[in-house]
Amino acid sequence: MKTPQIFLLVAAAGLTPIALSYGFSPSTSLSFLFNIDANPVNVAHIFRAVMGLYLALVLFWIAGAFKEGLQLPALYSLVVFMMGLGLGRLLSIIVDGMPHWLLVVYMLLEAGFAVVGILMIKKSQAELN
Template identity: 60%
Template sequence: MTLPAKFLIFAVLGLTPIALSYGLYPPITMQFLFGIEAEGTNFTHIFRAIMGLYFANALFWLLGAYKQKYRLAALYSLVIFMFGLGAGRFLSLIIDGMPHWLLFVYLLLEIGFGVAGIYMIKKSGKEELK
């Protein structure tokens, strides 16, 4: 298995608990992790939609990990996903101030995964030329 494929699997493993923390049972997890109330159908609906978005991307990344013809597209989607999340968090940091420490850690991880994804795209491109 190539390094970019392993990276995609690693990203899925890292993203899965985050996705579950957002959407499996938001009233409990949001209170436990961040001290916020996530009561009511609208609130849980939004968090479960976020979980679905995370899992949809994770499934595509798994496809890219195991099917070489989708690998480059999966890496690009990972970079866009991570930098998109990071950009939103960075904007919030500027406008709203410092969030819960765990959300700041998520920002650092998203930037790290995005940068690593760019490296993997370059590495994946070189492997395809062989």
């Protein structure tokens, strides 16, 4: 198995529990993790939608790991996703202040995955030329 394939699978494996913690039972997990009341229907709805987005990308990354024609698009989507999350979290820190420590860890991991993804894209494109 090639490094990009392993990277996509590691990202998928890492994001799956986060997705499930947001949306499988938001009133339980979000209360436990972040002291968020997810009992209102609109709050639970938003977090379940976020879970759906995360899981859809996880499935795409898994497909990219096993289907060579999807590997580069999967890497691009991973970089866009991770950069979007990381930059959104950075904006929140600037505007709102420091969140729970776990969310800061998520931001750092997202930044790291984005950087590694960019490097893998560059390497993949160099190999094509």
